[in-house]
Amino acid sequence: MDEIRQRVSLLSSTNKTEQEPEIHRCNKCKDLGGRIQRVALSDKPFDYIDKWEECSCVRDRMVERLMGSSKITEEFQQKTFRNFEAEGRPDVITTAYKTAGEYAKNFFEIRKTRKNSLALLGRPGSGKTHLLMAVCNYLLKKGVGVHYFPWVEGFNEIKDNLDTLDTRIRQLQQAEVLFIDDMYKGRQKPTDFQAEQSFAIINYRYLNNLPVLISSEQTIAGICEIDEALGSRINEMCRDYKVVIQGGIEMNYRLQ
Numbered sequence: 001m002d003e004i005r006q007r008v009s010l011l012s013s014t015n016k017t018e019q020e021p022e023i024h025r026c027n028k029c030k031d032l033g034g035r036i037q038r039v040a041l042s043d044k045p046f047d048y049i050d051k052w053e054e055c056s057c058v059r060d061r062m063v064e065r066l067m068g069s070s071k072i073t074e075e076f077q078q079k080t081f082r083n084f085e086a087e088g089r090p091d092v093i094t095t096a097y098k099t100a101g102e103y104a105k106n107f108f109e110i111r112k113t114r115k116n117s118l119a120l121l122g123r124p125g126s127g128k129t130h131l132l133m134a135v136c137n138y139l140l141k142k143g144v145g146v147h148y149f150p151w152v153e154g155f156n157e158i159k160d161n162l163d164t165l166d167t168r169i170r171q172l173q174q175a176e177v178l179f180i181d182d183m184y185k186g187r188q189k190p191t192d193f194q195a196e197q198s199f200a201i202i203n204y205r206y207l208n209n210l211p212v213l214i215s216s217e218q219t220i221a222g223i224c225e226i227d228e229a230l231g232s233r234i235n236e237m238c239r240d241y242k243v244v245i246q247g248g249i250e251m252n253y254r255l256q
């Protein structure tokens with residue numbers, strides 16, 4: 001019996017030396033998420049409190065998680081205010097750039113109000129998606145959950161998975177911030193399905209003061225022509241932060 005015990009202990013000790021060193025994602029806190037910090041309250045020996053000090057990796061990890069569930073592609077994660085080319089472009093593009101920047105700056109003050117949303121409308125290729133992505137990336141870094149919904153692809157995905165329709169719509173209704181990209185793209189009129197679901201999403205967000213970011217080639221008047229109830233809600237939500245980019249081909253950076 002003793003012999004067996006000896007052999008077991010021998011085995012486990014050799015195992016230990018062969019064990020690979022533990023790998024941590026964060027070397028500062030060894031993935032504990034922080035450390036206990038002793039704070040003396042006076043110079044008496046037992047007069048202290050232990051405080052939990054959070055490691056910076058907790059925040060990094062949260063941003064990573066938010067980024068992961070945002071549906072924002074790697075390419076779009078690179079879009080920032082800094083790498084937006086505003087110089088030498090028409091005034092209205094500069095206005096769009098400034099409006100998006102103001103919105104990002106004021107977001108935390110206005111997010112719970114009725115007029116908490118941003119719309120960049122009009123000409124294709126004018127940089128609307130880039131600017132709205134810059135807002136998304138800014139907010140994600142501040143710990144705000146953003147959900148990206150490209151109109152055409154998003155609805156195709158929903159239609160391909162109708163058994164999860166309710167869950168998906170609820171996600172879009174309740175996301176902290178929802179970015180609807182290229183609303184009404186692809187056809188003159190939305191399908192009945194698109195019209196019904198987009199109203200359910202926007203109306204929920206309208207009633208609950210949840211922000212939306214919208215890009216569309218349509219103006220508010222155009223959206224109202226297609227769906228007045230939807231257009232008027234979007235107009236109210238985006239009243240303070242709305243730019244319509246009109247004009248000719250010179251607005252399109254893809255052609256320059």
Ligand SMILES: [Zn+2]
Binds near residue numbers: 027
């Ligand atoms: Zn850490």
